[in-house]
Amino acid sequence: MTMEFHMQLSDMHDYFPQFLASMQATLRDRAWEQQAIAPPHIGTGGITRLRIRPGMEIVITDLQLEEDMKYTIRENFQLLELSYSLSGQTYCAWNGQEKQIVGKEGSVVFLEDEEVYLERKAGMRNQHVEIRMSPEHFLSYSENGEDRPVFEAFLQRHLGSVEPYDVTPAIQKCVHDMFFCTYQGPLKRLYMESKAMKIIALVSQGFSKPTATRGRTHLRKQDMEIIAGVRETILRNLENPYSIRQLSRLAGINECKLKQGFREMYGMSIFEQVRQARLEKALALMETEQLTIGQAAASVGYSNASNFTTAFRKQYGCNPSEYTRRHFFAKTT
Structure with missing residues (x-):
């Protein structure tokens, strides 16, 4: 519907x-x-x-x-x-x-x-x-x-x-x-x-500043569909992510075209996509299932909580503990 x-x-x-x-x-x-x-x-x-x-x-x-x-x-x-x-x-x-x-x-x-x-x-x-x-x-x-x-x-x-x-x-x-x-x-x-x-x-x-990343190459519709499928594979396997070589072989696409095409379509590298999706999933787990920071980190494949905290702070500008306090405060006011 x-x-x-x-x-x-x-x-x-x-x-x-x-x-x-x-x-x-x-x-x-x-x-x-x-x-x-x-x-x-x-x-x-x-x-x-x-x-x-x-x-x-x-x-x-x-x-x-x-x-x-x-x-x-x-x-x-x-x-x-x-x-x-x-x-x-x-x-x-x-x-x-x-x-x-x-x-x-x-x-x-x-x-x-x-x-x-x-x-x-x-x-x-x-x-x-x-x-x-x-x-x-x-x-x-x-x-x-x-x-x-x-x-x-x-x-x-x-x-x-x-x-x-x-x-x-x-x-x-x-x-x-x-x-x-x-x-x-x-x-x-x-x-x-x-x-x-x-x-x-x-x-x-x-x-106002020139940048070398503005130029875009043309992707064929078939390439876009393949790369979109690769992204779905990435999102389904966040805990144990595939390497770029493995993704390339699974999708039947050249590694270079995969990396360049992925950045063109989604504005980030495959590594950045994995990190972003892991953090988003961890956020959702902390919000909806009230998992602790350590539990959320482990559930998305981070074996070290300090690495998770570093990645979280780089992505969101604050530590996970600060985020959870602010989120709780926002829900109760």
Whole structure:
């Protein structure tokens, strides 16, 4: 079964109320902060919208769907969005173009008067942080004049596109802090805006520097299907992962093409995919089954808890013990 929705938007702030109505969600309204709680037939979790100021809002999604969700959005205005997917799977298509977003990936979305088609998969946790703003608001961050050409070039380059941006540890830390923010009231609003501003600066500065990793090679559809199958094999064998040579032989694909194609499709190496998926699974075990840090580490193949802690801190910007304290606090407030 599939849920299908259609939305016609004339302003960036229309998105949340229309999505709320289409989901028949329960609303928790706290002035500038609204939270939509999904009904059981839709799934579990919800979507939070923080109206920071006119022309800017932050949308945080933490939703596990009962059925695949498909929706068509017609936007009759310019919208710039810096999004980051922590988990889940999203397919989007617009103006004859298409993109698949899987797992951890940051995207710059800048569309004008477009019809956008989106699909989100059921049975997995869809977690996203989206900084949505008008182009005018984005340009307001370059008031000193020297940075304005960089910001203007950024807009010009991305108009009509959905493109990945280079995700740095600093950006990951900001996203993590926003997703698990425990502040309330005016302090939360200030905190969230400060983190969003930092992400805006990091992403726009990243595009002002040349990088050798932007070039993409063309993969045939058959190659993409094989590499997607390799990824599924990796995710099913996290405790005892295959070597690249073993994966290459199992899939019948050249090692070099596998490594290059995997990075092109998923924005990370196979080793990074294994590490990320292990940490995500460990997080889920700590959250849903209340496993200790040592138990979660062992369950995903880490024989040494200190190695797990080091990898966790590098990925999320804090130790597992700090994360579990913050997560527990967020659930009880």
